[in-house]
Amino acid sequence: MKPHAAATPQLLRRVNAQAVLAFIRSTDVATGTELMDRTGLTRASVIAVCEDLIRRGWIRELDTPRGDQGAPGSPRKGRPARRFELNREAGFVLGIDIGAATTTAAVADLRGTVVGRASGSFRATDIPAEERIGVVDRACRRALEAAGTDPGKVLAAGAGIAAPVDRDGNVLASQHFWSLFDVGLRFALKELHGWTVLLENDANLAALGERWRGSGAGVDDLVVLLAGERLGAGVMESGRLLHGRGGAAGEMGYLDMVEGVGSSDGIAALARQWSAAGDGPSASGTASARRVFEDAAAGDPAALEILDRISERMARVIATVASFINPEQVVIGGAVAESASALLPGITALLPGFTATPPRVSVSPLGDAIVTVGAIRHALDFVEANALELELPAPA
Structure with a gap:
């Protein structure tokens, strides 16, 4: 049996960055001391990772509160605590609910807060794929406009449809009704906007949404x-x-x-x-x-x-x-x-x-928003898992 290869410095940096970013996502504000306690990293490693995440655009450093300045003559000793927060508007995700008659798109920041929403209707159930894609695309663009942002800021889009979808995002089209949703949405929105579209069954997304922010x-x-x-x-x-x-x-x-x-x-x-x-x-x-x-x-x-x-x-x-x-x-x-x-x-x-x-x-x-909530969670899961590979859009 071959021995396991030693961890490379690059791999260690990646693991450390994921651990730090995961904790900062889980709280409103994280101090360097808290990050040391939660990750087991040294102060030097925590600060190096945070400064790298700041350069990448994922987090921001907050100003030190007045009481933490450690001014001469004050009873507080040592360096002021450095504080960090997630840059929640570094990018956005889309949650899309595509039914037989209507579609709804919701835009959320990186905390999962919905900041824009729009809907559209299909003139008939059995319409050409291009027309169905067009209705979905217009709803997405209107939602982004309502959020005050643009397609270039979207890091991922979760989309729920009323048909089975396998683990690779392929629609099971063995029934006519299911086949109506096999319109090539992932490829189309990738071509139009460069988005990564994560296609999933609507009830599956409802389960993700309910477990995240519902009674479950x-x-x-x-x-x-x-x-x-x-x-x-x-x-x-x-x-x-x-x-x-x-x-x-x-x-x-x-x-x-x-x-x-x-x-x-x-x-x-x-x-x-x-x-x-x-x-x-x-x-x-x-x-x-x-x-x-x-x-x-x-x-x-x-x-x-x-x-x-x-x-x-x-x-x-x-x-x-x-x-x-x-x-x-x-x-x-x-x-x-x-x-x-x-x-x-x-x-x-x-x-x-x-x-x-x-x-x-x-x-x-969650009412009729249950699928879009789950679609947002699905998109955020993708962003969080791939944060270090994603290139954030430049600030306006």
């Missing part, structure tokens, strides 16, 4: 159900996304074969369908899911019955997920999440009758 924050074994028109699941196991061979892990088409479920229709679709088939005040072919939930909140018996039926359907769905994935938590997400709070008592009560491993069930506080 920090949960390693997590499932997020996008539950509006159609059900789709993003699955995290031990803190990592599950994709499967072709990216189809979490697809819910199997529900067609589940007794008591019978389809992958989501909460909004079921509310509309069952309302239209009834005779209560919401009975209309154009009644919205929101109206059904509003009627139920007002005590309408027909609407309350619909919510009971949806609760049972969702309990059965979650039980199937719990039986073969065994997550700690299942989160109902998407635009329907706010209304879905009314379903939680019924789902929670029914679950133990359907599975021996009932998870904790909650609704996402």
Whole structure:
């Protein structure tokens, strides 16, 4: 067996820089002493790394507070503490949610704070690839304009689509609906703007977003159900996304074969369908899911019955997920999440009758931004992993 090669000075510098930058990203302000404690580096090494990161544009040094000057005659001894912060506007990332009818783009700084947002609509579901790319591109450029920045400042873009995507960013186009999203977006935006586009399934990005800034924050074994028109699941196991061979892990088409479920229709679709088939005040072919939930909140018996039926359907769905994935938590997400709070008592009560491993069930506080939040996290993960290889745009 060959002995491991000794670490080179270049490799050590890289490891040290990653450690220092990771800590500075995790806090508002970092002192040299804190960086020494957290990284195990000497003061000289910490300062050398910080000065290199300042030259590269990733961090800034802050002025020393007046009380830390160590002036003659003052009780404070030694050198003033040097303080550093992330240069959050050194570049930006894009989070893009591409649905069948609409697309939304959000611009975030390097702390993940959204500073611009814009949306666009597709005139039809089955439109040429060039037209779909054009709508997405215009939404991105409008979002960047709203953020007061330009395409040259984008370091990476995360993009979620309603189709399976494998680990290499390839769309599984084995169904017609999925094939509508196989439009060559990564290549097109690279050609137009030079962007690195990280394509991912929308439910997978919802899981990333929920674990980052939602009710599933920090949960390693997590499932997020996008539950509006159609059900789709993003699955995290031990803190990592599950994709499967072709990216189809979490697809819910199997529900067609589940007794008591019978389809992958989501909460909004079921509310509309069952309302239209009834005779209560919401009975209309154009009644919205929101109206059904509003009627139920007002005590309408027909609407309350619909919510009971949806609760049972969702309990059965979650039980199937719990039986073969065994997550700690299942989160109902998407635009329907706010209304879905009314379903939680019924789902929670029914679950133990359907599975021996009932998870904790909650609704996402992220609303219809859940996919863009996850797309931003996905882009930031790429930037953070590749920071030392990325060339930051020159300051204006």
